[in-house]
Amino acid sequence: MYGAQLAALYDALYQARGKDYAEEAEYLTDTVRARVPAAASLLDVGCGTGAHLETFAGRFGHVEGLELSEEMLQEARRRLPDTPLHQGDMRDFTLDRRFDVIACLFGSVGHAADQDELRRTFACFARHLTPGGLVVIEPWWFAETYLDNYVSGDVVTPDHRTIARVSHTRREGPGSRMSVHYLVADQDTGITSFTEEYTHRLFTRDEYTAALRAAGLEPEYLPDVQSGRGLFLATVKES
The missing domain is CATH 2.20.130.10 (CAC2371-like domains)
Known part of the structure; x- marks a missing residue:
């Protein structure tokens, strides 16, 4: 999946279908700033071809990307030659710094195969988050809202x-x-x-919430944004 043939036309296709990466990244930046005004660094997990990162790079002092598909990552490297981009799995990665914001968009987190993988993913995010930082997650469709066929x-x-x-x-x-x-x-x-x-x-909304809390994060859910899937915003729980 996400092979070379798709990577070569991915951005042109989705932009022509109406996806506005710059507008989404601006909205997400405003949403982050409302909660963490001093946020200066961002990691985009599942960054794909780097289309969101292109805007984030102008809004945060330091940005990086992580992507499992090497073919998609090659497109991102062409777009953002000066941005650190890493080939890696959201469920188990180790970078040499922490970030004020960790974003995982476009339903990428739904590729976790089960609740254990979802908890591992969020725990990995939490390990890479600075104190007072924010995790931003666009889920795949919830089990209770998914339309079959x-x-x-x-x-x-x-x-x-x-x-x-x-x-x-x-x-x-x-x-x-x-x-x-x-x-x-x-x-x-x-x-x-x-x-x-x-x-x-197809996780339920409650399963996302439970997995975030198991990772030591306290979530807030914003409905009816990001094409209707909504957004989870999560910060480290106060002890």
Whole structure:
């Protein structure tokens, strides 16, 4: 999943579909500043191609990114050649500094396979957080709000290419599996197609809250933002 073919068109596709990375990053920055005005450093976990980081880099004194997919990370390195970017797993990574803000966006945290992995992920975040810092998490759809057998489709022409994307998401055990088919028509290379599959665990809102608290974090939930999935904001619990 998140292979080289997708990485090469990811930003053009999602921006053409209406995702405004800069606007989202500005909103998240304002949300962070309202709670931690002096926040100066940020780690984007699951940073993908670095599209959010590009804006964060102008709003925080120091930013870094962590991404599991090396193909996506290559795109991020081209976009942000002077930003520290790390290949690593959100469930178990070790960096040599702590951050005032740790963000994990676009439902990436839903790739945790079970509650144990979710707790390990949040514990890893907590270890990399400065005192008084803030964790910002955009969850995948909650088990109680997930729509089974959801179908989506778009055809966009962001540049010299026409890109068609169709997807079907179905429930599979305690999670969801999204099958996505891409068809790309390029003036120079002709027509190509490829498929990808993504699995997410369907945690409940209460399970996210419990996992954050198990990691020593006290969460707040903001509903109806980030395409309707909402946001968790969490700080270290006072002893």
